Amino acid sequence: MLETIVALATPPIRSALAIIRFSGENCFEIVSHFFSKQINITKSTIMHGFVVDGDAKIDEVVLLAYKGPRSFTGEDSVEIICHGSPVIFNQIIELALKNGARLATGGEYTSRAFMNNKLDLIQAESINDLINAETKEAKNIALMSLDGSTSKLISPIKEDIGYLLSLIEVNIDYPEYEDLEEANIEKIKEITNKNIKYITSLIANGSKGRIIRDGINIAIVGKPNVGKSSILNALLNEDKAIVSSYKGTTRDVVEGKFVLNGILINLYDTAGIRESNDYVEGIGITKSIDKLNKADIVIAVFDSMDLDEEDKKILDLVKNKDVIIVYNKSDINDYNSDYIVTSAINKDVESLKQAILKKLNLNNENYINPSISSTRELGILKNIKEMMVKVLNDASNGVSIDLLSADIKDIYLSILSLTGEDHDFDIAKEIFSRFCVGK
Numbered sequence: 001m002l003e004t005i006v007a008l009a010t011p012p013i014r015s016a017l018a019i020i021r022f023s024g025e026n027c028f029e030i031v032s033h034f035f036s037k038q039i040n041i042t043k044s045t046i047m048h049g050f051v052v053d054g055d056a057k058i059d060e061v062v063l064l065a066y067k068g069p070r071s072f073t074g075e076d077s078v079e080i081i082c083h084g085s086p087v088i089f090n091q092i093i094e095l096a097l098k099n100g101a102r103l104a105t106g107g108e109y110t111s112r113a114f115m116n117n118k119l120d121l122i123q124a125e126s127i128n129d130l131i132n133a134e135t136k137e138a139k140n141i142a143l144m145s146l147d148g149s150t151s152k153l154i155s156p157i158k159e160d161i162g163y164l165l166s167l168i169e170v171n172i173d174y175p176e177y178e179d180l181e182e183a184n185i186e187k188i189k190e191i192t193n194k195n196i197k198y199i200t201s202l203i204a205n206g207s208k209g210r211i212i213r214d215g216i217n218i219a220i221v222g223k224p225n226v227g228k229s230s231i232l233n234a235l236l237n238e239d240k241a242i243v244s245s246y247k248g249t250t251r252d253v254v255e256g257k258f259v260l261n262g263i264l265i266n267l268y269d270t271a272g273i274r275e276s277n278d279y280v281e282g283i284g285i286t287k288s289i290d291k292l293n294k295a296d297i298v299i300a301v302f303d304s305m306d307l308d309e310e311d312k313k314i315l316d317l318v319k320n321k322d323v324i325i326v327y328n329k330s331d332i333n334d335y336n337s338d339y340i341v342t343s344a345i346n347k348d349v350e351s352l353k354q355a356i357l358k359k360l361n362l363n364n365e366n367y368i369n370p371s372i373s374s375t376r377e378l379g380i381l382k383n384i385k386e387m388m389v390k391v392l393n394d395a396s397n398g399v400s401i402d403l404l405s406a407d408i409k410d411i412y413l414s415i416l417s418l419t420g421e422d423h424d425f426d427i428a429k430e431i432f433s434r435f436c437v438g439k
């Protein structure tokens with residue numbers, strides 16, 4: 001029997017109300033020790049009463065009792081809505097602990113819901129995303145995962161590979177029919193081929209979904225004085241980074257966030273990259289190169305179309321990155337308008353914003369359709385695709401069903417691991433540890 005757990009579900013600060021959550025088979029009994037009324041243990045109820053410690057009243061509260069399995073965790077659960085004073089909620093939690101509950105660990109409620117099959121792993125993960133979403137669009141994507149729409153995208157693959165497993169069984173049962181083996185190999189090729197295409201589209205859509213969910217990192221690089229900090233300020237629409245005509249002004253990486261068409265952009269303004277004898281500036285330059293390497297997109301800034309040696313070094317540094325080339329100071333230069341030009345000093349960075357959106361290449365569908373978009377899910381999908389490509393190649397090269405079967409089983413297990421149906425609790429543990437207590 002799982003212990004009854006307790007946690008504060010609302011922030012541990014003074015507010016109008018606070019919610020304390022309990023879950024576990026003993027939870028009605030434990031709460032009965034300090035609630036003024038009898039809790040009906042046969043059905044879900046809402047009650048008004050007092051939390052008491054012997055004869056002493058602790059607070060006037062509303063109590064919600066959920067009879068399992070009709071609760072979030074699937075177990076008997078209670079929520080006490082009390083007044084939002086830290087003195088009160090701490091006293092109630094102490095009473096719970098004294099009467100046999102223990103404090104929940106981060107994500108334990110969701111973990112129990114998962115173990116009781118109230119949620120699959122994709123849904124469970126989305127709760128964290130829902131809470132952490134920083135834009136309406138990111139929240140919507142998380143919500144589609146929570147209601148199970150994302151998990152449904154996996155069903156056709158699961159069905160197909162399950163079917164292949166049954167073909168393998170037939171072959172093991174009737175090894176003497178060579179025609180059957182040949183027919184089955186053809187089926188394996190047909191089905192893996194179809195699923196590779198489907199997974200490729202899932203990965204492409206998922207990568208877009210991931211941008212909407214998590215946002216992207218963009219680093220601004222260039223030699224000193226081209227206007228990198230001014231561009232950051234213009235994009236953020238605030239004076240965050242110091243701007244000056246003195247070369248080497250920006251020494252540390254300056255970070256800022258802004259939202260572009262619902263996408264959270266983490267922007268990094270870096271120290272101008274040049275040969276420098278200044279020790280501190282040198283550290284800044286090393287950090288710039290590090291940010292540049294980690295960024296999803298790099299904005300390389302120049303203030304002339306006549307690139308000098310320093311500019312060319314920058315181009316060389318970014319040659320393997322997804323890069324947007326920007327010519328700044330259009331107010332004092334006569335640039336060809338075919339290029340992305342900005343006048344950061346005048347806050348004119350519209351063409352740069354458009355260039356960023358073009359790079360992201362999102363369409364309306366990406367915002368409104370579910371997608372398999374967490375790093376974990378995408379990693380598994382890519383792995384499944386690779387394994388399928390191997391099976392397809394092997395099948396085409398005359399490898400027997402016997403030998404293919406081990407790979408197909410691995411593929412099936414990986415598919416199950418997406419939703420946690422393989423009951424690989426280690427993966428689950430890893431995911432739930434990122435949760436806050438009370439969820």
Ligand SMILES: Nc1nc2c(ncn2[C@@H]2O[C@H](COP(=O)(O)OP(=O)(O)O)[C@@H](O)[C@H]2O)c(=O)[nH]1
Pocket residue numbers: 222223224225226227228229230231242243244245246247248249250272328329330331332342343344345346
């Ligand atoms: N004329 C003009 N000057 C600019 C523009 N953007 C930046 N500057 C000036 O260029 C100098 C360096 O700007 P800053 O943003 O600090 O460049 P950084 O070293 O690349 O970060 C400052 O004097 C800015 O006022 C622009 O669009 N037009």
Ligand SMILES: [Mg+2]
Pocket residue numbers: 228229230241242243249250269270271272
């Ligand atoms: Mg700067």
